[in-house]
Amino acid sequence: MSTVDQRLERAILELAGARGPAKSICPSEAARAVGDDDWRDLMERTRAVARRLAAQGRVVVTGGGKPLSPDDEWHGPIRVSAAPTT
Numbered sequence: 001m002s003t004v005d006q007r008l009e010r011a012i013l014e015l016a017g018a019r020g021p022a023k024s025i026c027p028s029e030a031a032r033a034v035g036d037d038d039w040r041d042l043m044e045r046t047r048a049v050a051r052r053l054a055a056q057g058r059v060v061v062t063g064g065g066k067p068l069s070p071d072d073e074w075h076g077p078i079r080v081s082a083a084p085t086t
Contacts, residue, residue: 009049021081027050
C-alpha cells in the first residue's frame with residue numbers, strides 16, 4: 001500500500017470514526033484532508049480505499065442511503081460511515 005493510500009485510509013477511518021456509525025462522510029472530505037488543493041486527483045484512489053475498508057468490514061459504504069457491497073460496481077455519489085461495533 002502506498003503512503004498516499006495509507007494517509008487516505010487513516011483520514012477515512014478518523015473522519016468516519018469521529019462521526020460514529022449513525023452519520024457519514026463524503027469521500028471528498030478524506031481526499032481534501034490528504035491532498036489539499038489537489039484533492040480532486042485523489043478521488044478515484046479514495047473510493048478504492050473506501051472499497052477496501054468496506055471489504056474488511058471497517059466501514060460501511062452507502063449510495064442513495066442503501067448499503068453498497070464492495071464487490072459490486074458503484075455509481076454516483078457514495079457516503080462512508082464507521083462500521084457499527086458489536
